[in-house]
Amino acid sequence: MFERLDEPSGARVVFHFEGEVVSAFAGETIAAALLAQGVVAHRDTVVSGRPRAPYCMIGVCFDCLVEIDGVANRQACRVRVRDGMRVRRQAGAPDPLADRAP
């Protein structure tokens, strides 16, 4: 849905989404990086399992919730990318007692 205007000047950052490598730039939010990568849906809803993508991009709608390094319910539009982050699509409600990634 979205593409980069130009080659950003910041440092390159590499993180993972659902096991795939995502190339991004320092200072970007995870939501922006995923949209630039062509990811359509970030999560499935808690109530009915329907797919959702970011709607507002300003931290108000909470539709961009993803799991980052084992911690769920993080707003992708509020968190900036860092090298090595492991981001996963959030399906339904997260399990706080599940084994955490180190």
Added chain:
Amino acid sequence: MSAAPDLAVVGAGPAGLAAATLAAEFGLATVLYDEQPSPGGRIYHDVERNAEVAPDLFGEDYRRGVGLVRAFRRSGAVYAPGVSVWDAAAQGGLGVLRDGAAEIVAARRVLIAVGSLERPVPIPGWTLPGVMALGAAQTLLKASRLRPRSPPVIAGCGPLVFLVAHQLARAGAAPRTVLLCAARGNRVRALRHLAGAVLSVGELWKGYRWMRALAAMGVALVPGACDLRALGEDRLEAIAFTDRAGRARRIETDLLLLHEGVVPNDRLARAAGCAQTWDEAQQCWRTAVDGWGATSVEGIAVAGDCAGIGGARAAEHQGRLAALDAACRLGAIDRATRDGRARAERAALRRHLRLRPFLDALFRPADEILAPRDDDTIVCRCEEVSAGEIRRVVALGCAGPNQAKAFTRCGMGPCQGALCEATVAAIVAGARGVTVASVGRFTARPPAKPITLGEIAGLEITP
């Protein structure tokens, strides 16, 4: 964050920047709390960086933000970025969160200047991936330099529709179609305010130029569109609408950008208990204030769009008026000085607000946007509650949004009603045959921003 500041400003948009700058000038110990890492708020997002990198991308208005930020940086006010403000209480106790540490900061006065939110646009299918708020596309452009891959459809009404369409076009991503969904009769209603419009002819001309430029680029402008629906299975595939002539139309697209104006972001002010009034012209609630922005809660003032939609230029002057009042109440200046300096600010404020009544009337959202007719339309995105569900519980005796919330869970999700409260209230009022103002709002409580139980457990309360 050290000793208790004289003035704590929340929000680094034009109102907050102007207020903090002036307050510091009067010698008040001022701290400006900002969620973002750099000042400018949303309208002047990251303006310091963008002004160097891409000065032409966003227009002359944007560049004004550079001046505001530079003055703020020179002012001596403390800038506290990356801070989330989750509560405000009487006598200036501010709940802040930074890097996982929560604290109640005792400021002598608080100025809330957190700006506006886009009004939700609950059309059938609006929860599909590929349907976004128009502001989201603007944020992606400003903050991440991303543009739509293929020409999007923009739908709605309000000045931002033309501004963003123009910004996208300049970035090489002109929309293919702009559906103008203003309610029937808006133009007639707006004529009553023509005097104010004529005096602000410069602003009107700007809007007109944007429209002409878009048409020249081949962007289709479709007035009188209604019955808008987003279609698709797991993502947006097409949109359908009825045009002015009553014909059913369909446009294939993977990106729909919706906008029906902005409303005050008043969650923090409400969590603090500030009294509200209903603004019939803007069809939204606003915090009740006196001429200086002071609210019904001792020690708390509001300024800028979060107090009532007036635009970025008006916000600067409201910010300065609030700073003048704070300086006077805290003894830094006397009344005569305050009132003297205020005169110019008030005159400028009046000028910048002159066009408002005309714009409010011209861009009033259609009733079907405020209260969707189709019962299957999702109203609460978080809990997936439909318009029909709300109507069913009204029949069981729910008199207002709080009771509807209790029965359906609408408004209980993480967004805490930011995207559904207005719609729920309008549906309840419509079903009961009473005014929206009379049914009230969700009770707002802290936290106004996300905070964990552990962070609350570790809360530091400085007396």
Added chain:
Amino acid sequence: MTTMREAEVAIVGGGLVGAAIGYGLARSGARVLVLDGDERAPCASRGNFGLVWVQGKGEGCPAYARWTLLSADLWHGFARELEDATGIAVGYSRPGGVVLALSEVELAGERAILERIRREAGDEGSADFEILDRPALVEMLPGLGPEVVGGTYSPADGHANPLFLLRALRAGIAAHGGRCRGGRRVAAIEARDGGFRVVAREETVFAERIVLAAGLGTGALAGRLGVEVPLAPQHGQLLVTERVHPLFDIPTDAVRQTREGSFLIGYSHNDFGFDTAARPAIMRNIARRAVRLFPFLGELRVVRSWGALRVLTPDGLPIYQESARHPGAFVATCHSGVTLAAAHALRLAPWIAGGALPDGLDAFAAGRFDVRKAG
């Protein structure tokens, strides 16, 4: 424009107490009209933790222990009947409940209360209970914190969704031909022509019998009918977390996970008059205890805090009273509207319809507060 209506029974107050009584009457065939106030009223029914709780209730008053146990034992059938009538599942389950202790002193204190209730109300009239040590609790409650030393468990305890319960009761009233009308604050009541004339906003109702179940608003109305109902608000605050995967169904008195997956965390007791605002210091205290009980809660986001006003009599026990001066006018108030909902619908409502007062309920007469009568 005032509408004139008639009903067999008019119920003032559509919260958990009024709606349960209304449902009980409607299911027996009475023509019921419930008048609920507007959104400005401090509605205790919307601030309920959701426990259907027996253990620890009725210390010093065996009649209350028995009434509570009776209601809890009726709850299962009551919930089924409501779901059959309305299609609304109120999320009731009775896996037992636990009061957790963070020290031996706390545990001893809880145990003493339960043993006293058993002595006073007898085996038949009080909840069974067990003292559980840590290992037993860890099995029941995954994620239990290391500071928990033990707890008291009762198989009689359970929980339900109080908001769905209220919705189901209202829908149940409608299903049996009754009506619930919101935005109808009652301004005046007078006894007339063998019945009562109830003047509400936009409506005047003539009813043969009336029930005053208006929470903190009951006192003013009851006084005019010769029943003194001393009620005071007690502030309680709760925190609600985001939804997570279901971890355990067993409710504890301070932390429970709802069906939807959020954790409700309470509770506090303070006297702030009629102010329901949340207070950060109280939020912090509630959060601290919760994180000691279940450390994993620390990472969950608090989505919302609630403040609500419990409706408390001086001794914390219910008031069920028919007016002596105006027979046919009833008062019903309590602060455990969820637990007692079944008893209100299935045992109290028949009394209001003209039947006998259930056993033991004379302990809840309003006159017990009249010092002139004491001694």
